[in-house]
Amino acid sequence: MTRFTVNGKTYEINDIDPSTPLLWVLRDHLGLVGTKFGCGIGQCGACTVHVNDTPMKSCLQPLGSVANQKITTIEGLAAANGDLHPLQQAWIEHDVPQCGYCQAGQLMSAAALLKQKKNPTDSDIDAAMNGNICRCGTYLRVRAAIHSAARASKGAISKDVIKVALLDSEPSLLMSGSRNGEV
Amino acid sequence: MNKLLSKAAQDDAAIQSLMSEVLREPAPVSRRHFLKLVGLAGGGLAVAFYLGDSPSALAQNGLTQNATGSEPEFKPNGFVQISSNGDILIFSKCPEIGQGIKTAFGLIIAEELDADWQRVEVKQAAVNPAVYGRQGAGGSTSIPSNWDQLRQAGAMARSMLVSAAALEWNLSAADCRTQNSKVISKDGRSLDYGALATKAAALPLPDVKSLKLKERSDYQLFGKRYTGVDNRQIVTGQPLFGIDTQLPNMVYASYTKCPAFGGKVVSANLDAIKQFPGVIDAFVVQGTGLATEVLPGVAIIAKSTWAAFSAKQQLQIQWDETNASKDSWTEFLAQAESLTEKSGKQTLRNTGDVDAALSGAAKQLTAFYSYPYAAHATLEPQNCTAWYHEDGRLELWSPTQQADSSLTLLSKVTGLALDRITVHQTRVGGGFGRRLMNDYACEAAVIAREVAKRQSVPVKLTWTREDDLAHDFYRVAGFHSFAGGVDQEGKLTAWRDHFISFTADGEKPVSGGNLDSEEFPALLVPNFNLTQTLLNSATPAGPWRAPRSNAVAFAVQSFLHELSAAAKRDHKQFLLDLLGEPRWLTPGNIRALNTERAAAVIKLAAEKAGWGKKLKKGHGLGLAFHFSHAGHVAGVAEVRVDKKKKLKVVRVVMAADVGPIINLSGAETQVQGAVIDALSLMFAQQITMEKGRIQETNFDQYPLLRMAHAPIVEAHFIQSQYNPTGLGEPALPPLAPAIGNAIFAATGERVRTLPLTKSGFSLS
Numbered sequence: 001m002t003r004f005t006v007n008g009k010t011y012e013i014n015d016i017d018p019s020t021p022l023l024w025v026l027r028d029h030l031g032l033v034g035t036k037f038g039c040g041i042g043q044c045g046a047c048t049v050h051v052n053d054t055p056m057k058s059c060l061q062p063l064g065s066v067a068n069q070k071i072t073t074i075e076g077l078a079a080a081n082g083d084l085h086p087l088q089q090a091w092i093e094h095d096v097p098q099c100g101y102c103q104a105g106q107l108m109s110a111a112a113l114l115k116q117k118k119n120p121t122d123s124d125i126d127a128a129m130n131g132n133i134c135r136c137g138t139y140l141r142v143r144a145a146i147h148s149a150a151r152a153s154k155g156a157i158s159k160d161v162i163k164v165a166l167l168d169s170e171p172s173l174l175m176s177g178s179r180n181g182e183v
Numbered sequence: 184m185n186k187l188l189s190k191a192a193q194d195d196a197a198i199q200s201l202m203s204e205v206l207r208e209p210a211p212v213s214r215r216h217f218l219k220l221v222g223l224a225g226g227g228l229a230v231a232f233y234l235g236d237s238p239s240a241l242a243q244n245g246l247t248q249n250a251t252g253s254e255p256e257f258k259p260n261g262f263v264q265i266s267s268n269g270d271i272l273i274f275s276k277c278p279e280i281g282q283g284i285k286t287a288f289g290l291i292i293a294e295e296l297d298a299d300w301q302r303v304e305v306k307q308a309a310v311n312p313a314v315y316g317r318q319g320a321g322g323s324t325s326i327p328s329n330w331d332q333l334r335q336a337g338a339m340a341r342s343m344l345v346s347a348a349a350l351e352w353n354l355s356a357a358d359c360r361t362q363n364s365k366v367i368s369k370d371g372r373s374l375d376y377g378a379l380a381t382k383a384a385a386l387p388l389p390d391v392k393s394l395k396l397k398e399r400s401d402y403q404l405f406g407k408r409y410t411g412v413d414n415r416q417i418v419t420g421q422p423l424f425g426i427d428t429q430l431p432n433m434v435y436a437s438y439t440k441c442p443a444f445g446g447k448v449v450s451a452n453l454d455a456i457k458q459f460p461g462v463i464d465a466f467v468v469q470g471t472g473l474a475t476e477v478l479p480g481v482a483i484i485a486k487s488t489w490a491a492f493s494a495k496q497q498l499q500i501q502w503d504e505t506n507a508s509k510d511s512w513t514e515f516l517a518q519a520e521s522l523t524e525k526s527g528k529q530t531l532r533n534t535g536d537v538d539a540a541l542s543g544a545a546k547q548l549t550a551f552y553s554y555p556y557a558a559h560a561t562l563e564p565q566n567c568t569a570w571y572h573e574d575g576r577l578e579l580w581s582p583t584q585q586a587d588s589s590l591t592l593l594s595k596v597t598g599l600a601l602d603r604i605t606v607h608q609t610r611v612g613g614g615f616g617r618r619l620m621n622d623y624a625c626e627a628a629v630i631a632r633e634v635a636k637r638q639s640v641p642v643k644l645t646w647t648r649e650d651d652l653a654h655d656f657y658r659v660a661g662f663h664s665f666a667g668g669v670d671q672e673g674k675l676t677a678w679r680d681h682f683i684s685f686t687a688d689g690e691k692p693v694s695g696g697n698l699d700s701e702e703f704p705a706l707l708v709p710n711f712n713l714t715q716t717l718l719n720s721a722t723p724a725g726p727w728r729a730p731r732s733n734a735v736a737f738a739v740q741s742f743l744h745e746l747s748a749a750a751k752r753d754h755k756q757f758l759l760d761l762l763g764e765p766r767w768l769t770p771g772n773i774r775a776l777n778t779e780r781a782a783a784v785i786k787l788a789a790e791k792a793g794w795g796k797k798l799k800k801g802h803g804l805g806l807a808f809h810f811s812h813a814g815h816v817a818g819v820a821e822v823r824v825d826k827k828k829k830l831k832v833v834r835v836v837m838a839a840d841v842g843p844i845i846n847l848s849g850a851e852t853q854v855q856g857a858v859i860d861a862l863s864l865m866f867a868q869q870i871t872m873e874k875g876r877i878q879e880t881n882f883d884q885y886p887l888l889r890m891a892h893a894p895i896v897e898a899h900f901i902q903s904q905y906n907p908t909g910l911g912e913p914a915l916p917p918l919a920p921a922i923g924n925a926i927f928a929a930t931g932e933r934v935r936t937l938p939l940t941k942s943g944f945s946l947s
């Protein structure tokens with residue numbers, strides 16, 4: 001039996017081979033399909049989850065290795081009351097997603113970074129996000145949204161999503177990828 | 184021609200026919216489209232378009248009407264639905280593949296409707312071409328092809344609401360205007376759309392021709408930045424994508440085909456596989472023999488994806504490769520390089536006297552350019568969930584770019600009548616042309632039907648990344664042997680291109696490997712000669728974001744810069760001189776190149792990038808223009824290159840004219856994404872094959888650009904007077920030549936071979 005916690009909920013799993021990657025336990029057995037399959041070899045980062053607050057590629061983590069650990073997936077990134085994580089809010093405001101498939105992994109890597117560094121530099125962001133591939137090329141907005149979330153107030157973020165992201169006040173966030181880079 | 188090439192040719196014919204369908208101009212709306220209006224249960228208004236009045240088509244969408252207007256079980260499914268509380272539901276007919284169409288379509292309808300965007304919800308429409316017409320996403324055609332239809336849908340609803348308000352107030356419709364989901368009378372009264380919805384639904388339909396569409400100056404919503412309508416669901420990890428499909432009693436499948444395209448299954452260790460933990464069944468699928476449908480292989484049915492993948496690793500299949508692909512990249516390269524001194528076998532265009540013009544030129548150059556095969560590598564691997572029901576209906580959940588044509592293909596492959604097949608279009612985790620093909624859906628359908636012989640359960644087929652890279656419809660490689668000449672004044676006088684491409688049938692180039700006789704700069708050079716030689720290939724080829732343009736722009740726009748540099752001309756002025764007087768290059772074709780629009784984007788990109796400014800040592804600016812998919816786009820790249828050929832793309836400035844912008848944020852992301860995608864493609868992506876087998880298996884061997892290497896991208900738009908056209912593709916082609924030209928400006932070294940890693944570059 002493997003016991004672990006996912007998004008605050010404890011699971012006891014009896015009938016799954018402990019060598020099964022966490023990714024597939026989440027997706028096929030627990031129905032948490034927000035965590036994505038992209039490559040299966042830890043190259044793309046679409047499957048990134050937090051294991052005890054550390055970002056991990058869930059396609060490479062056997063179920064047995066996360067016994068008694070605390071897992072957070074994209075479904076658990078927002079607060080229990082539905083308030084979005086500042087990064088999720090920033091992702092919406094910056095209209096980050098294109099196809100959207102990699103974004104769960106991008107957000108989980110970014111959330112782990114902000115836990116470590118409240119005000120990351122471009123270099124910090126590049127390093128932390130290096131394991132996440134985006135085929136659509138949303139990197140500039142991912143970077144801008146991380147900076148934006150880092151700047152956001154630490155108070156509660158409304159769960160009422162801004163539907164119209166009029167970013168006219170900060171066009172540079174959209175236009176440029178690097179606000180404080182070396183360029 | 185051998186059997187394999189014959190099959191490859193059939194595949195390619197299917198792809199090319201699909202592409203011509205995609206790029207087809209829409210039929211005039213007034214002739215083919217009718218609007219119908221129906222009441223909603225509980226009061227409300229719905230507008231739908233029909234391509235005819237087929238009762239079965241109406242019934243299938245729950246759009247049947249009765250005389251009383253009471254609809255107890257009404258399930259609305261048109262374009263617009265307004266509830267009596269003022270909520271507006273808009274249905275987006277085309278697949279969302281990351282191009283932002285769901286948001287853009289919502290905005291187009293909402294703009295003509297004068298809807299309050301805050302109260303609009305956009306949902307994916309059911310797949311039903313009888314109701315919606317074409318439901319595909321390809322060729323950057325979704326906006327231009329549906330522009331009239333969607334605007335009329337919004338205008339129709341608006342017109343009915345105005346009529347309802349006018350009746351209520353006993354005024355003429357001309358005395359009413361609309362704004363932000365309200366009808367407002369001349370004398371200052373106003374009614375919310377919700378309060379008018381039921382009354383409007385009872386009114387007779389206006390004639391489509393009588394509908395007045397907005398003037399450009401009246402637009403309220405267009406041109407601002409809107410966040411994508413699905414963004415909240417995406418960032419909270421909601422199930423949206425095909426691969427997220429979960430159904431009761433669902434089983435999971437893997438499918439293994441011959442690594443050499445076209446190989447057949449002789450035998451497989453099925454008995455052993457069936458003994459693996461979690462495996463339910465394993466069987467051989469003969470398939471139809473076509474890569475666009477179902478190639479032969481072995482299906483494994485399991486209780487989880489991981490069980491299906493694990494058992495797949497243990498498969499031992501004996502293949503019959505007698506007729507399988509023997510393609511070798513090494514041989515292709517050798518063949519192409521041996522052809523460089525000769526002209527091509529087929530002449531596509533010959534105007535003037537190129538030989539004479541070359542020998543009389545003040546400067547004459549020759550150059551050989553090459554680019555490799557490339558894969559799509561959509562981040563969501565190919566997948567489809569299929570359920571063959573006990574009553575013989577087939578239901579699929581498919582992340583496809585071609586939902587409509589997948590219906591006819593599935594009907595062909597399964598032998599089921601069209602009305603027995605339902606396709607649900609899910610959000611698509613990247614299209615880029617890969618999902619114009621529906622092979623994964625055909626496989627899922629065939630496998631689900633086999634599974635249903637034992638038990639009718641849904642089957643989710645998931646490809647591994649290795650399956651995806653080994654069984655793509657690749658961007659085809661190509662080679663150009665150029666000669667060009669400029670006169671004393673530095674004007675281009677002669678252009679010769681011997682284009683070496685690939686064929687599946689020995690006659691026609693494969694999809695994406697074709698140039699046409701009007702290929703840029705054919706219509707702008709007095710002495711022009713374009714010939715082609717086709718090498719036989721059995722490797723499937725298909726459309727890859729900005730097909731043909733994504734490769735040919737690199738070669739053509741780089742060589743143009745070689746010529747302007749040799750003539751010591753300013754490249755901007757050289758391009759502007761080449762374009763000449765403002766005109767449509769092929770008069771009467773509004774999807775053709777317009778030299779005025781081209782010149783304007785070149786000037787704007789140059790201006791915004793500081794063209795001509797003094798740069799730091801090791802830096803260079805490169806300018807390139809390319810016209811594709813009705814979009815005029817120019818780009819200027821600034822690069823820094825050190826002595827070890829470490830390249831930094833410092834900044835890219837793009838200028839585009841695709842007419843008025845619907846969603847500025849969406850337009851900017853398409854340009855930013857296209858630039859990063861193009862850099863990713865040109866930097867290190869190459870698919871090679873030996874003995875018919877694709878050599879690159881996963882992202883460790885087929886790398887995508889990562890964040891640290893993404894340049895700053897600025898996007899500027901000229902919102903010209905013309906109707907809007909698509910932006911999913913045309914911003915991609917100019918990037919590669921802009922980078923190549925910038926590298927030349929910085930170092931004097933000309934990049935003629937892609938990917939850049941083959942020319943010794945690395946990124947810093």
